Amino acid sequence: MPTFPPGPKTKLLGLDFPEKFKSDPLGTAAQMRDFGDLSHVRMGPVEWYQINTPDLIKEVFVSKSKIFGKTDRFKQILSTVDGQGLVLSEGEFWLRQRRIIQPSFNHDKLADYGRVMIEKTDEIISSWKNDQKLDLLEEMTHTTLGVISKILFGIDIGDEAKKLGDAVSTISVCLYREFSDIFLFPEWLPLPSKIEKHKAVAVLDDMIERAMIKSEKEGEHNTIIASILAAVDTEGDGKGMTREQARDEAITMFNAGHDSTAAALAWCWYLLCKNEAVYTEFLEQVDLLEGKPPNFIDLAKVPMAMEIAKETLRLYPPAWTVPRQANEETELDGYTIPKGSLINKFPYVIQRDPRYFDRPDDFIPSRFSRENESKIPHFAWVPFGAGPRACIGKDFALMEMQLVLIRVAQKFRFKLQDNKDIEVNPLISLEPKGGVPVVASVR
Numbered sequence: 484m485p486t487f488p489p490g491p492k493t494k495l496l497g498l499d500f501p502e503k504f505k506s507d508p509l510g511t512a513a514q515m516r517d518f519g520d521l522s523h524v525r526m527g528p529v530e531w532y533q534i535n536t537p538d539l540i541k542e543v544f545v546s547k548s549k550i551f552g553k554t555d556r557f558k559q560i561l562s563t564v565d566g567q568g569l570v571l572s573e574g575e576f577w578l579r580q581r582r583i584i585q586p587s588f589n590h591d592k593l594a595d596y597g598r599v600m601i602e603k604t605d606e607i608i609s610s611w612k613n614d615q616k617l618d619l620l621e622e623m624t625h626t627t628l629g630v631i632s633k634i635l636f637g638i639d640i641g642d643e644a645k646k647l648g649d650a651v652s653t654i655s656v657c658l659y660r661e662f663s664d665i666f667l668f669p670e671w672l673p674l675p676s677k678i679e680k681h682k683a684v685a686v687l688d689d690m691i692e693r694a695m696i697k698s699e700k701e702g703e704h705n706t707i708i709a710s711i712l713a714a715v716d717t718e719g720d721g722k723g724m725t726r727e728q729a730r731d732e733a734i735t736m737f738n739a740g741h742d743s744t745a746a747a748l749a750w751c752w753y754l755l756c757k758n759e760a761v762y763t764e765f766l767e768q769v770d771l772l773e774g775k776p777p778n779f780i781d782l783a784k785v786p787m788a789m790e791i792a793k794e795t796l797r798l799y800p801p802a803w804t805v806p807r808q809a810n811e812e813t814e815l816d817g818y819t820i821p822k823g824s825l826i827n828k829f830p831y832v833i834q835r836d837p838r839y840f841d842r843p844d845d846f847i848p849s850r851f852s853r854e855n856e857s858k859i860p861h862f863a864w865v866p867f868g869a870g871p872r873a874c875i876g877k878d879f880a881l882m883e884m885q886l887v888l889i890r891v892a893q894k895f896r897f898k899l900q901d902n903k904d905i906e907v908n909p910l911i912s913l914e915p916k917g918g919v920p921v922v923a924s925v926r
């Protein structure tokens with residue numbers, strides 16, 4: 484008779500749990516933590532576990548990463564958009580694709596990407612006026628969309644911004660709905676939401692096709708799509724990837740690579756507005772650059788930008804849940820975990836655990852200063868995941884966050900339109916509910 488870790492009492496053989504979770508995922512996950520380091524609930528035929536310590540995160544995501552794979556449901560839903568892209572693929576095929584794509588995210592590329600990040604930020608802020616009301620979630624989304632389109636595809640979205648923005652938000656809403664619904668309808672059913680999703684995917688496919696044709700015609704390699712189309716797996720079979728595979732990787736990076744960064748940036752501004760003293764200190768540091776647009780090297784002169792980015796990702800991790808599935812029977816924390824069990828990690832919960840962070844709900848960027856950061860336990864701060872499947876775009880995103888924060892702070896200071904606390908909205912990314920409405924003042 485197998486034994487299970489502690490967990491909440493449920494009704495109807497646990498079939499009430501999905502509804503409870505859906506109505507308040509973060510609150511439910513926080514309650515699950517109170518049951519112990521490893522907690523458990525049975526939902527009908529599914530065993531659902533939650534890991535609540537850095538050591539268990541390390542075990543699941545690093546030491547036993549081959550046993551704990553992506554979940555069937557995650558793969559089934561996301562593959563309708565991303566095909567066999569990097570977020571979904573597994574085993575030897577994933578490793579090969581990661582080897583081919585990795586050079587596009589190496590440090591020698593970041594200085595060039597940094598220039599694009601500043602150019603696109605300047606385009607957005609050039610239209611802002613003194614005393615203008617803005618929603619910073621929307622503005623940051625336009626900024627990161629412009630950045631990723633240029634770096635991945637060499638496309639200045641300009642007039643297409645609205646069309647692309649609508650397509651990505653439609654995809655995000657449809658995927659979120661599918662992740663939350665218990666029953667999954669087949670993709671071919673002509674339901675309005677399926678039709679809407681397919682149309683939105685077609686908009687992105689059209690952009691990717693144009694970018695591929697352009698890079699093949701012009702033979703230039705300064706976009707990520709051109710690099711991955713031309714690259715070969717030198718450590719493996721010496722071959723490159725097919726056009727279809729390049730499409731899957733491109734759409735994966737496009738979707739993974741902008742809305743989480745946009746949500747994180749919107750939260751950064753919210754937290755700065757709520758913490759005037761930190762905001763003022765940050766502006767003083769930014770002013771040491773004397774208004775010069777920052778580059779990769781300048782980031783060392785404004786260390787608070789990185790500290791603010793990391794502390795915001797602690798309090799509001801865009802990837803608020805990261806699920807896994809046991810591909811074989813295994814053991815965790817002294818319990819036998821049956822094959823097929825779901826294992827969940829909630830960065831939002833662990834990163835606010837008082838066992839690992841003092842005053843866990845307070846915004847204290849200096850936790851991430853050079854002197855203090857080493858005191859944070861390994862695997863207690865995991866906004867970019869952990870182990871071999873950790874985010875390929877981590878350095879890209881952290882650089883983008885710092886550059887955008889500094890560039891915008893050189894030109895504008897914000898005040899919240901309403902000083903009320905903004906609630907979290909756990910969609911595909913953890914968004915601020917209702918955006919971040921501010922009034923901008925020219926500095």
Ligand code: HEM
Nearest residue numbers: 569570739740743744801802866867868872874875876880
């Ligand atoms: C603040 C911004 C970002 C956050 C919080 C974030 C978070 C994450 C997390 C948690 C994972 C691991 C998922 C898992 O283990 O199942 C991941 C994977 C991934 N991310 Fe990010 N990400 C961000 C930005 C980016 C950017 C800018 C790109 C690309 C331009 C990107 C591309 C990817 C890809 C391709 C993977 C899959 C990697 C693999 O499995 O080999 N992400 N991200």
